[in-house]
Amino acid sequence: MAAEKGSNKRIILKDYVTGYPREGDMVLISSDIELKVPPGSAAVLVKILYLSCDPYMRGRMSKPVVKSYIGPFTPGYVITGYGVGRVVDSGHPNFKAGDLVWGITGWEEYSLIEAPDSLIKIKYTDVPLSYYTGILGMPGLTAYVGFHEISSPKKGETVFVSAASGAVGQLVGQFAKLMGCYVVGSAGSQEKVDLLKKKFGFDDAFSYKEEPDLNAALKRCFPDGIDIYFDNVGGPMLDAVLLNMQNHGRIAVCGMISQYNLTEKDGIHNLFCLITKRIRMQGFLEPDHKHLYPQFLDLIIQYLKEGKLVYVEDIAEGIENAASALIGLFSGRNVGKQVVLVARE
Amino acid sequence: MAAEKGSNKRIILKDYVTGYPREGDMVLISSDIELKVPPGSAAVLVKILYLSCDPYMRGRMSKPVVKSYIGPFTPGYVITGYGVGRVVDSGHPNFKAGDLVWGITGWEEYSLIEAPDSLIKIKYTDVPLSYYTGILGMPGLTAYVGFHEISSPKKGETVFVSAASGAVGQLVGQFAKLMGCYVVGSAGSQEKVDLLKKKFGFDDAFSYKEEPDLNAALKRCFPDGIDIYFDNVGGPMLDAVLLNMQNHGRIAVCGMISQYNLTEKDGIHNLFCLITKRIRMQGFLEPDHKHLYPQFLDLIIQYLKEGKLVYVEDIAEGIENAASALIGLFSGRNVGKQVVLVARE
Numbered sequence: 117m118a119a120e121k122g123s124n125k126r127i128i129l130k131d132y133v134t135g136y137p138r139e140g141d142m143v144l145i146s147s148d149i150e151l152k153v154p155p156g157s158a159a160v161l162v163k164i165l166y167l168s169c170d171p172y173m174r175g176r177m178s179k180p181v182v183k184s185y186i187g188p189f190t191p192g193y194v195i196t197g198y199g200v201g202r203v204v205d206s207g208h209p210n211f212k213a214g215d216l217v218w219g220i221t222g223w224e225e226y227s228l229i230e231a232p233d234s235l236i237k238i239k240y241t242d243v244p245l246s247y248y249t250g251i252l253g254m255p256g257l258t259a260y261v262g263f264h265e266i267s268s269p270k271k272g273e274t275v276f277v278s279a280a281s282g283a284v285g286q287l288v289g290q291f292a293k294l295m296g297c298y299v300v301g302s303a304g305s306q307e308k309v310d311l312l313k314k315k316f317g318f319d320d321a322f323s324y325k326e327e328p329d330l331n332a333a334l335k336r337c338f339p340d341g342i343d344i345y346f347d348n349v350g351g352p353m354l355d356a357v358l359l360n361m362q363n364h365g366r367i368a369v370c371g372m373i374s375q376y377n378l379t380e381k382d383g384i385h386n387l388f389c390l391i392t393k394r395i396r397m398q399g400f401l402e403p404d405h406k407h408l409y410p411q412f413l414d415l416i417i418q419y420l421k422e423g424k425l426v427y428v429e430d431i432a433e434g435i436e437n438a439a440s441a442l443i444g445l446f447s448g449r450n451v452g453k454q455v456v457l458v459a460r461e
Numbered sequence: 462m463a464a465e466k467g468s469n470k471r472i473i474l475k476d477y478v479t480g481y482p483r484e485g486d487m488v489l490i491s492s493d494i495e496l497k498v499p500p501g502s503a504a505v506l507v508k509i510l511y512l513s514c515d516p517y518m519r520g521r522m523s524k525p526v527v528k529s530y531i532g533p534f535t536p537g538y539v540i541t542g543y544g545v546g547r548v549v550d551s552g553h554p555n556f557k558a559g560d561l562v563w564g565i566t567g568w569e570e571y572s573l574i575e576a577p578d579s580l581i582k583i584k585y586t587d588v589p590l591s592y593y594t595g596i597l598g599m600p601g602l603t604a605y606v607g608f609h610e611i612s613s614p615k616k617g618e619t620v621f622v623s624a625a626s627g628a629v630g631q632l633v634g635q636f637a638k639l640m641g642c643y644v645v646g647s648a649g650s651q652e653k654v655d656l657l658k659k660k661f662g663f664d665d666a667f668s669y670k671e672e673p674d675l676n677a678a679l680k681r682c683f684p685d686g687i688d689i690y691f692d693n694v695g696g697p698m699l700d701a702v703l704l705n706m707q708n709h710g711r712i713a714v715c716g717m718i719s720q721y722n723l724t725e726k727d728g729i730h731n732l733f734c735l736i737t738k739r740i741r742m743q744g745f746l747e748p749d750h751k752h753l754y755p756q757f758l759d760l761i762i763q764y765l766k767e768g769k770l771v772y773v774e775d776i777a778e779g780i781e782n783a784a785s786a787l788i789g790l791f792s793g794r795n796v797g798k799q800v801v802l803v804a805r806e
Contacts, residue, residue, distance in 0.1 A: 182704065184737050350732065359527065369735045383728010387695065390714045390744030392529050397742045399735030 124149040125435050126194045126224035132179040136377040136446060141177070142195065142439040149226050153207040160211045160232040162201035165461070167223055167435070168249030169442045169454035170283070171348075173197055174376040185401055194222040200238070200248045201227065202461070208232045216241060218248035223438055225458060236409075240417050244429075250283045250453040251427045252416060254402050258370060259287035260412050261405040266368040266398050267344045271296035274338055276357065279348035279373060280321065281308040281428070283453035288346045289318050290425050297344070300337045302353065304448035311451065315426060330356035341365070349374045351382040358386035358395075367397040377446055428452030469494040470780050471539045471569035477524035481722040481791060486522070487540065487784040494571050498552040505556045505577040507546035510806070512568055512780070513594030514787045514799035515628070516693075518542055519721040530746055539567040545583070545593045546572065547806070553577045561586060563593035568783060570803060581754075585762050589774075595628045595798040596772045597761060603715060603747040604632035605757050611713040611745050612689045616641035619683055621702065624693035624718060625666065626653040626773070628798035633691045634663050635770050642689070645682045647698065649793035656796065660771060675701035686710070694719045696727040703731035703740075712742040722791055773797030 125146045133141050153159045172186075173195070180188045189195050199221035203211050211217070211232055219235040221227040229235060238248060250256060262284070263269060275292040279285045280301025289312065292299045300320045301312040312321035320337050327333040334342070334356055341362030347354055350372025357367070375381050390397060419425040430450040432441035438456040445454055470491045478486050498504045517531075518540070525533045534540045544566035548556050556562070556577055564580040566572040574580060583593060595601060607629070608614060620637040624630045625646025634657065637644045645665045646657045657666035665682050672678040679687070679701055686707030692699055695717025702712070720726050735742060764770040775795040777786035783801040790799055 185708075354732075363530075369732070371736065372733050375733065381730045381733070383730050384732055385726045385728055387699075387714070387729055388717050388720065388726070390742065391716065391746065393744065394746055394749060395744050397735065399737070399739050399741075401736065401739055404739060 120151040122149050122151050122226060123147070124224055124226045126222065127435065127438055128193065129177060129189045129191050129195050131191045132188070133174075133177040134179075135379060137174065137177055137443045139439045139443055142442075144436060144439070151226065152205045153228065157207045157230075158232070160203055160208050160217075160229045160235065161205045162199075162217060162221055162227045162229055162235075163204050164199050164201045164221060164225055164227055164435075164458045166200040166246045166249050167221075167438055167456040167458055168198035168253065168255075169438075169445055169450070169456065170197060170255065171371055171373045171376065171445055173442065174446065185403075194224050196220055196222050198249050198254050199223075199227065200245050206232075211235070211237070216245065218253055223435070225435060239413065243417070243420060246429060246431065246455045246457070247427065249455050250429065251287060251420075251425070252413060255283035255453065256287060256416060257405065257409055257412050258402040259284045259291060260416075261402060261408060262346060262368040262370050262400055263288050263291045263344075265405065265408075266400050267346065267366045269295055269297060269344055273297050273343035274341065274362070275299045275344045275346065276334070276338065276342045277301045277318075277346045277348070278324075278353050279303065279371070280318065281311050281316075281452060282348065282450075284370060285346070285348055286312075286316050286428060286452065287425070289316050292344075293317050293319075294419075294424060302333075308448075308451060311428065315428065324353060331359055334360040344368070346370060347372070351375050351384075355382075355384050355386050358384075358389040361389060361393050361395050363393045365393060365395050367395060369397060369399040373446070429455050431455045431457050433457050465496045467494050467496050467571060468492070469569055469571045471567065472780065472783055473538065474522060474534045474536050474540050476536045477533070478519075478522040479524075480724060482519065482522055482788045484784045484788055487787075489781060489784070496571065497550045498573065502552045502575075503577070505548055505553050505562075505574045505580065506550045507544075507562060507566055507572045507574055507580075508549050509544050509546045509566060509570055509572055509780075509803045511545040511591045511594050512566075512783055512801040512803055513543035513598065513600075514783075514790055514795070514801065515542060515600065516716055516718045516721065516790055518787065519791065530748075539569050541565055541567050543594050543599055544568075544572065545590050551577075556580070556582070561590065563598055568780070570780060584758065588762070588765060591774060591776065591800045591802070592772065594800050595774065596632060596765075596770070597758060599747050600628035600798065601632060601761060602750065602754055602757050604629045604636060605761075606747060606750040606753060607691060607713040607715050607745055608633050608636045608689075610750065610753075611743050612691065612711045614640055614642060614689055618642050618688035619686065619707070620644045620689045620691065621679070621683065621687045622646045622691045622693070623669075623698050624648065624716070625663065626656050626661075626797060627693060627795075629715060630691070630693055631657075631661050631773060631797065632770070634661050637689070638662050639764075639769060647678075653796060656773065660773065669698060676704055679705040689713070691715060692717070696720050696729075700727075700729050700731050703729075703734040706734060706738050706740050708738045710738060710740045712740060714742060714744040718791070774800050776800045776802050778802050
């Protein structure tokens with residue numbers, strides 16, 4: 117039987133990126149593809165339905181200077197990230213055509229996954245499949261682990277979340293509310309502030325772009341100090357938070373999106389507060405906590421069914437718009453989790 | 462019976478200090494004193510034998526901007542710090558004349574302690590009494606807690622200690638060696654480096670003043686990275702350490718002596734390493750761990766008797782030299798724990 121042929125549009129990184137990424141740093145190419153895995157291979161061929169735009173991807177666009185937990189993209193090659201797809205053909209005993217999966221895939225319409233052990237078969241299909249790029253995927257587990265495992269939260273504590281309407285932030289805020297914390301978020305526009313307060317149930321929120329003095333904004337929102345800071349942005353916000361932490365506070369360091377495009381990083385000047393306030397500041401990565409995924413997934417599915425969690429996505433349509441959607445993260449253009457819809461089925 | 466009279470030399474802070482403290486920021490005055498506690502008072506009058514020079518005291522000399530765990534000194538009044546002394550007279554039922562005590566006292570020859578509950582009666586007197594300003598006092602418990610409680614050390618791990626020949630650093634390094642760690646220290650002179658290697662048993666050491674590139678020095682000493690950094694200095698050393706930490710490393714933030722005299726603090730630029738390397742960075746203060754003091758004291762006394770710990774002090778003689786000894790900390794003039802001998806008995 118002759119293999120069916122298809123065309124495959126792919127997003128290629130042109131060269132390492134310095135400073136803010138531009139759409140032109142990536143190029144869309146199209147090539148033919150055989151819709152079969154090569155004979156004898158244990159690979160899996162996946163038709164991509166959704167691609168996930170995540171801030172950490174910026175780091176992979178830079179020329180590597182120090183070894184990181186994840187390698188850089190390779191100029192001239194397709195970029196990779198979290199995706200959701202349907203198996204078209206499989207040489208691997210654990211997967212068969214028709215299976216829905218999520219995991220690291222190419223940014224392309226069809227992705228040949230050479231080491232499919234990293235793919236996760238989708239258990240619940242009565243939710244939007246795009247959720248597996250967010251609330252039911254890496255960002256969801258990141259929010260869960262960062263709040264429940266890293267931040268040692270207690271009922272009644274005060275919690276501050278930056279980039280609070282993003283994929284991770286909106287969940288952290290809701291987890292904190294479910295635990296009975298007082299929760300304030302920062303975001304980059306009044307529209308996002310409204311979303312935080314009206315949709316996600318944050319107790320208060322502010323737009324950092326409209327605050328000339330972050331220290332004063334935090335003092336206003338937290339007159340008695342911050343017990344937990346869930347940091348997605350780093351930079352000047354982190355510096356202002358340090359001044360406003362409560363004794364024995366915790367800072368979960370999840371991301372530093374304000375710094376990713378700077379060739380000269382902002383200096384943090386208030387770390388002495390770590391001593392005087394006995395603060396624990398802890399970085400973490402979701403892959404270290406993958407063993408918690410099954411229990412996390414069951415819990416979140418239940419919360420979604422009970423209406424205890426809400427989730428907002430910003431969906432760009434078509435792989436032609438994927439590069440633009442990705443770089444939009446760094447100007448805060450997205451409202452909610454940024455996803456690219458590549459194919460509907 | 463008429464009260465005996467004495468003369469009392471005291472160190473007064475002239476005014477709040479900006480930048481590096483100078484000897485002239487303090488003044489020695491002498492006044493008469495009645496060597497009795499006032500009638501009806503529950504105070505204790507202590508004859509000071511030793512005064513402790515500690516880096517944290519610099520913070521108390523500054524005009525306060527934010528509320529700290531410990532208030533500022535008051536210009537025009539005697540400064541206070543840890544001291545060792547002998548009770549001359551007591552209005553408090555727990556203390557009697559002749560008791561040896563340590564705790565917070567005035568920097569003076571005779572100190573009237575209004576709230577003597579904070580004083581600790583000295584249990585072991587077969588060691589130099591000056592040790593209660595250091596290895597058997599606040600710096601000792603600081604080193605013990607910061608290493609054993611905050612740093613989660615394991616046998617075979619790599620440990621870096623800055624300001625390693627100081628009161629706290631010399632003990633941290635020895636605790637780490639006793640646990641079977643590989644230990645490197647930094648200090649400010651070749652004399653101190655020799656002390657670290659030959660006296661305290663550090664595996665390696667370097668003088669930061671002779672290293673044009675701290676990052677390179679740390680890479681040379683720790684080709685596989687640092688598991689535990691015991692930070693006494695902050696600033697550029699902390700920034701270089703962040704680049705050289707091992708995954709899942711811990712940073713115990715004990716002090717930042719490089720920053721105390723700067724009106725504009727150095728910025729720390731490499732905090733993103735907290736995420737990529739999943740580092741826990743934790744500030745702490747010894748007073749939170751006072752409940753551990755009795756077990757700590759018995760352990761250290763035993764170690765001293767068995768010769769498992771050594772301890773180096775730099776003793777200035779006479780209260781006339783106290784101000785100079787204190788400010789010498791900030792240029793690193795002291796070799797080992799800086800103490801002032803006020804009276805021999």
